[in-house]
Amino acid sequence: MALPILGLLRYVWSAVKIYVLGFIALLRQIFQKHEVPELHLHTGKIAVVTGGTCGIGFHVSLGLVAKNVHVVMAGHDIQKGKEAITKIREIYPNAKVDYLHLDLASFTSIQNFVENIKARCSKIHILVNNAAIMLAPYKETEDDFESHFQVNYLGHLYLTQSLLGMLRASGTEEFYTRIINVSSIVHNIGSLDLQNFGKRYLSSILKIHEAPSTNKMCTHWLEYSPHAAYANSKLDIVLASWHLSEQLRREASPVTVNAVHPGVVNSSLYKHVHPAIKWLMDLLAKYTYKTPSEGADSILYLALSPSVERETGGYYDNCRKLKTCQLAYSDSVIEQMYILSTDMIQARVN
Template sequence: MLTFVRCCLLPAIKLYLLGLWVLLGQLFSKTFRLPEMPRQEGKVAIVTGGSRGIGFEVALHLAGLGAHVIIGGRDEQEGLSAVAKIREEHREAKVEFITLDLGSMQSVRHFVQCFKERNLPLNILVNNAGIMLVPEGRTEDGFELHFGVNYLGHFLLTWLLLDHLKQSGMLDCFSRVVHVSSSAHRIGEIKLNDLNSEYYSAHAAYCQSKLAQLLFSAHLQKALRAGAFTASSFAVDPGMVHTALYRHIWAPLRLALGVVAQLLFWTPKEGAATVLYAALSPALDGERAGGYWANGRRQMTSPPTSDLRLQRSLWETSARMLGLQ
């Protein structure tokens, strides 16, 4: 019983209390408004999960600035519908959809192959797609769902596209990798040797995947800076945003979600603002590159994200899990 409370009940309580704290912060803070960004003609961007929610708003704005946008997502019909909506708003938009299932490493590799066949540069990679509090399950490759979809799928995608990002960056305009994470990383714990725990907690698994994203982003930024590459890695907390992400929350809270979301959650467009700022702002090249951003400002993260040994251990373990050299 004590093990169940510690492994399952406590993470849920922590996450919902954190959510309440975040909502109170959003209630009493001014929402960040994206300043005017430079045109992006000739630039190419990939947005995972770009068919709806925050991802759609990011893809829409990038297309409006003239970037060639590639949306990656599981649902082809939803993806093509998103492409049509973007073209309705921006008639000259260069936007397309390629199927991408982050829960399948084969699908990730196929997506990258399709992209490389187009012989395009890659200036912006927005790792936005994700799941939250889904029932216990495994990906096609046997990984816990949150860890596999939110983190490992994006790890492999970024790894396979990294050379394109390095080659496409310029001294006056770095290529960017933007990982859409969450304040939930603050209560996450990395347990790479215990992904199949007897007491599964969707709440703990979600927080672990978000902490993993931040560790990956920080380690990638260090590697890019050490190699003097004109590319940088950012992590962004978009805040609590009114999207379908919350459909698996605890049932009693789900009943009140509609009202609370309308009053206190940010809109997808508001949630996308800091993601776009990290992806586009000329002010974030050089010494200001990288870091963890929320509501338009660089923020402190939880102590584990600064643990260099943990960053390296997660990176090496992830590469082994995916069979990468």
Template sequence: MLSAIRSHLLPVIKLYLLGLKVLLAQLFSRCFRLPVMPRQDGKVAIVTGGSRGIGYEVVRHMARLGAHVIIGGRNEQEGLAAVRKICEEYKEAKVEFMKLDLASLQSVRQFVQCFREQDLPLNILVNNAGVMLLPEGRTEDGFEQHFAVNYLGHFLLTWLLLDTLKNSGKCGHFSRVVNVSSSAHRVSEIRLNDLNSSQCYSAHAAYCHSKLAQLLFSSHLHQELQRGGFPLSSCAVDPGIVDTALYRHLWTPLCMALSVIARLLFWTPAQGAATILYSALSPDLEGENGGGYWANGRREMTTPPAFDPQLQLSLWETSLQLLGLQ
């Protein structure tokens, strides 16, 4: 009994203490301001979860710079509304919506097939979509929801698009994969024998777990690309604590209080998007300089497990097995 209570309460305490620490750091530090980025004419980008929040700001800015941006999302009505809004703001914008449900491996494969049929290059992939603090549940493929959406769906998407990304990059103009992670990874650990959180479910632990998995994947991918000499880099970005709908599954009284606090203390979606855009577009992060973990415009060190090469490899191989990609 005590063990079960500890398993549920400890992740909650750890995550909220970390959140308080990050929020205080945000309040007493200057938010990164995105420098002027070069034009992106001729480049193609995919942004998952680009219909609202941080993702929408990423799409909007890339479109303003001339990139052809594809929003991957599960809500068609919301996606098409985002496309219309951006095109009304920038008459020359090249933005489109394509259906993508990261909770469904079949949907991910269908999305990639539809993209390939357009015979386009792919210069930038921003794995931004995410869920947080969902009640316990499984996807149609049998995976825990945080693990499936935040990590495994993006793993499959990136894997299926790797050849296109590699072929679209060239020396001096690398393609880039940007994985939107979270500081929540700092209070987690990878349980390779229980990736689906079946032994003892905690929504807080499952969210943190999925974000650490995402960071491990991002780091291992970058190393593999470097070893292969491919014109493609991979990095992870912590956008900070941002006023978005991500927190809607919090305990209701806390969620109501948070909606007021968020307007006053959290960063705006545009501020949260700044480091993501910098990682995706900046000439300063060309080639080997593009890897790592970024927060508030700076490359940061993080917890030791995130840089454990054996853990990275084990998760990578396990993910390939789960997806039938061996």
């Protein structure tokens, strides 16, 4: 009996932490002036935006197009891609905007996307890793990883590593190539346990898969917290962003890497929130959350503003650089996490 109770307590505690931190972030957002960055035209630049067809990602794509950037929107829904292009061209008839299929839950899809983008573009100046899922029920990807881990973090890491050659070659002394990784304030309650970093995400969680069919869903629920999975994936993003930025800085590569919290934004990400609390969140969203357009502003700031030229390894919120819980981890621990992540990728794609 003790084990189910402990599992239930862990589940509830993870949920409480994420909602309390989210409410604190919302209060700060309400009393804080929203910063709208002043941006100039960037004709000739090419950007890739994952999840660029809807929500915050769509408004990032729209904002980039408004500054004469050629945008390639990446997403897993072809119909949404067509609709997004139509909407953008209704506003900017001469917009340079394309859509390419990308499913971050599949390394094969990522490989195909990279091949397609390399065939279409000779350079990439801006990479916005924006796509995400939040609080989704337990699901494994075709590569046998927990879905938050791969879609939010590992898939983006593989995409970035696969495009790194192009990104390096596209940077100049006047405009460093920019990689923007969309994280969240909830990374502060994420946890990193290197001993269990791999196995906690893989499909070989024996207690789930060896459970009798009649008890499988119960055991599954007690072993898995979507709240913890989401927060952990956002922590992984921040730590990997810092490590890659340091690696590129040592190499003197003209590439910057920064993470960003877009704010508490009214978007479809909240669709998996439990109905018992979703009604309250929907009410708050109507009056207090940022719009997706406002949520895009900090991302656009990092993508285009001259104020952050050559600034790298930072975490931003409302167009301002803030401290993160990255400081709680040693450089060696973060490096080990990054190496383990790369090893996981290579084990699947080789």
